[in-house]
Amino acid sequence: MIKKITISTQDYLKHIYDLTEDGKSASTNALAQKLNISAPSVTGMIQKLASSKPPLVEYQKHQGVTLTKEGRRVALEVIRHHRLLEAWLVQTLGYSWDEVHEEAERLEHVISEDFERRIAAAMGHPTRDPHGELIPTEDLKMPVDESTPLSSLRAGQSGVVISVKAADTELLRHLESLGLVPDAQIEVKAYSPFDHNLTVKVGKKTSVLGLNITSKIFIEEN
Amino acid sequence: MIKKITISTQDYLKHIYDLTEDGKSASTNALAQKLNISAPSVTGMIQKLASSKPPLVEYQKHQGVTLTKEGRRVALEVIRHHRLLEAWLVQTLGYSWDEVHEEAERLEHVISEDFERRIAAAMGHPTRDPHGELIPTEDLKMPVDESTPLSSLRAGQSGVVISVKAADTELLRHLESLGLVPDAQIEVKAYSPFDHNLTVKVGKKTSVLGLNITSKIFIEEN
DNA sequence: GTTAAAATTTAGGTATACCTAAATTATAGA
DNA sequence: TCTATAATTTAGGTATACCTAAATTTTAAC
Numbered sequence: 001m002i003k004k005i006t007i008s009t010q011d012y013l014k015h016i017y018d019l020t021e022d023g024k025s026a027s028t029n030a031l032a033q034k035l036n037i038s039a040p041s042v043t044g045m046i047q048k049l050a051s052s053k054p055p056l057v058e059y060q061k062h063q064g065v066t067l068t069k070e071g072r073r074v075a076l077e078v079i080r081h082h083r084l085l086e087a088w089l090v091q092t093l094g095y096s097w098d099e100v101h102e103e104a105e106r107l108e109h110v111i112s113e114d115f116e117r118r119i120a121a122a123m124g125h126p127t128r129d130p131h132g133e134l135i136p137t138e139d140l141k142m143p144v145d146e147s148t149p150l151s152s153l154r155a156g157q158s159g160v161v162i163s164v165k166a167a168d169t170e171l172l173r174h175l176e177s178l179g180l181v182p183d184a185q186i187e188v189k190a191y192s193p194f195d196h197n198l199t200v201k202v203g204k205k206t207s208v209l210g211l212n213i214t215s216k217i218f219i220e221e222n
Numbered sequence: 223m224i225k226k227i228t229i230s231t232q233d234y235l236k237h238i239y240d241l242t243e244d245g246k247s248a249s250t251n252a253l254a255q256k257l258n259i260s261a262p263s264v265t266g267m268i269q270k271l272a273s274s275k276p277p278l279v280e281y282q283k284h285q286g287v288t289l290t291k292e293g294r295r296v297a298l299e300v301i302r303h304h305r306l307l308e309a310w311l312v313q314t315l316g317y318s319w320d321e322v323h324e325e326a327e328r329l330e331h332v333i334s335e336d337f338e339r340r341i342a343a344a345m346g347h348p349t350r351d352p353h354g355e356l357i358p359t360e361d362l363k364m365p366v367d368e369s370t371p372l373s374s375l376r377a378g379q380s381g382v383v384i385s386v387k388a389a390d391t392e393l394l395r396h397l398e399s400l401g402l403v404p405d406a407q408i409e410v411k412a413y414s415p416f417d418h419n420l421t422v423k424v425g426k427k428t429s430v431l432g433l434n435i436t437s438k439i440f441i442e443e444n
Numbered sequence: 445g446t447t448a449a450a451a452t453t454t455a456g457g458t459a460t461a462c463c464t465a466a467a468t469t470a471t472a473g474a
Numbered sequence: 475t476c477t478a479t480a481a482t483t484t485a486g487g488t489a490t491a492c493c494t495a496a497a498t499t500t501t502a503a504c
Contacts, residue, residue, distance in 0.1 A: 106332040118315045
C-alpha cells in the first residue's frame with residue numbers, strides 16, 4: 001500500500017535532510033527543535049516513517065534517523081519546491097530575501113509538478129535561490145557545493161559570498177545592511193581565537209562577526 | 223477562544239457560500255455532494271462550525287445552513303484568493319482556463335494576505351477571473367453581477383458572454399472550442415421548449431446547447 | 445565502574461476530520 | 475392522513491499528528 005505523503009511527513013523529511021547533510025544521523029532532539037515539536041511526538045513520527053512502505057527513514061532506537069533513498073527523493077522534491085518558490089517570489093513579486101521563507105514554507109507542500117516546471121522555466125532554470133542555496137535539479141540530484149563556511153577563513157584570506165544559510169528575517173536584514181549577500185567580495189582582516197570573531201571587510205565596510213554569523217555564510221575563496 | 227480556521231473549514235464555508243448565493247440555505251446533502259464527503263461527516267462539521275466562537279454558520283437541525291457575517295467574510299476571503307490565483311496563473315504562468323482550478327484550489331488556503339496583495343497589484347487589481355467570475359474586493363464585498371444565464375434567453379435575443387460557471391476541464395475545453403468564452407458575442411437563434419435546447423450563434427459557429435451548458439454561461443444582453 | 449544528567453522512548457491522552465451502519469425526521473404521494 | 479421514501483442525524487469507529495508525564499537508556503564525569 002503506497003501511502004500519501006502528508007505535509008507533516010514532507011516537513012520531517014526536509015529537516016532530516018538538513019540535519020544529515022554532514023553524513024551523520026539526525027537525533028530526535030535536534031529534529032524536535034528544528035520542527036518545533038516535542039521529542040516524544042518526533043519519536044512516534046519517525047517510527048511511522050521508518051515502518052511505512054516503502055520506508056522513508058532508517059531508524060534504530062536511540063541512534064537517530066537517516067533518509068532512505070525514497071525519503072531523500074521526497075526531501076529533495078520539497079527542497080526544490082521551496083527554493084524555486086523563494087527565487088520566484090523575489091523575481092516576480094518583489095519580495096525581499098528576508099520575506100520569502102515563510103511564504104515558501106507553506107506553498108512548497110501544495111504546488112503541482114506542473115507549477116514547479118512552469119516557474120523553473122519562467123526563470124530560466126535557476127541553480128540557486130535568493131540566499132545562494134543550491135536548487136536540486138529537476139531529476140532530484142543535489143549539485144555539489146564547493147563553498148566553505150566563512151568561519152573557516154583566517155586573516156589574509158578573501159573570497160566571494162556564495163550563500164547564506166539562514167531563514168531568520170532579522171538576521172537576513174542585518175546581513176544585507178552589512179553587504180553580506182551572495183556575490184559580495186569579502187576579505188578577512190583578523191581572527192580572534194578566543195571568541196572566534198572574524199574582522200571582515202565587505203566593500204567599504206568592515207565588521208567584526210561572531211561564529212553565529214560566520215558559520216552561516218559560505219564562501220568560495222579567491 | 224478564537225479558533226484557527228482550518229483548510230477544511232475554509233472549504234465548507236466556500237461551498238456554503240456558493241450554495242446560498244440564491245438566498246436559500248444549503249442542505250446537508252448538497253454540501254456533502256459538493257465537498258465529496260459523506261452526509262454524516264457534513265452534519266458533524268456544520269454542527270462544529272455553528273457552535274464555534276464566533277459562529278461561522280447558522281444551523282438548525284434538518285433546515286440546512288447559512289453563513290453568519292463572520293462565515294461570509296472567511297468565504298469571500300477564500301473565494302478572492304481562488305479567483306486572484308486563477309487570474310494570475312493564466313496571466314503570468316501561461317496556464318489555460320481549464321487548467322487553473324485544481325492548482326488554485328490548493329493554493330487558496332495557504333497564501334498570505336501579503337501574497338494576495340502583491341498578485342492583485344501585479345495584475346492591476348482585476349475584477350474578474352479567467353472564467354469571468356467576479357473577484358471579491360479587497361475589503362471583501364462581492365460586486366453585484368447583472369448577468370443572466372444563457373438558459374433564460376430566447377430566439378432573437380443576443381448578448382455578450384460575461385462568465386462561465388464551471389470548473390470541469392473537459393467542459394471548459396469544449397466551450398472554448400465553441401468560442402463560448404468571456405467577451406464573446408452570441409445570438410440565440412432558436413429555443414426548443416421540450417428539451418430546453420438553445421441554438422446559439424457564436425462568431426461563425428452555430429451550436430445547439432443543452433440546459434446543462436446554457437445554465438452555466440452568463441450573459442449581458444445587448 | 446558507578447552514577448547523575450541528558451536524551452530518548454513508552455504510555456496514555458487530545459483534537460480534527462473523516463467513515464459506515466443504524467435511527468430518526470421530514471416530505472410527498474395515494 | 476397515512477406511509478413509503480428521501481434526507482438527515484446519531485452512534486460508534488478510524489487515522490493523523492500532536493501533547494504531557496513517566497520510564498528507560500545512553501553518556502559522560504568522577
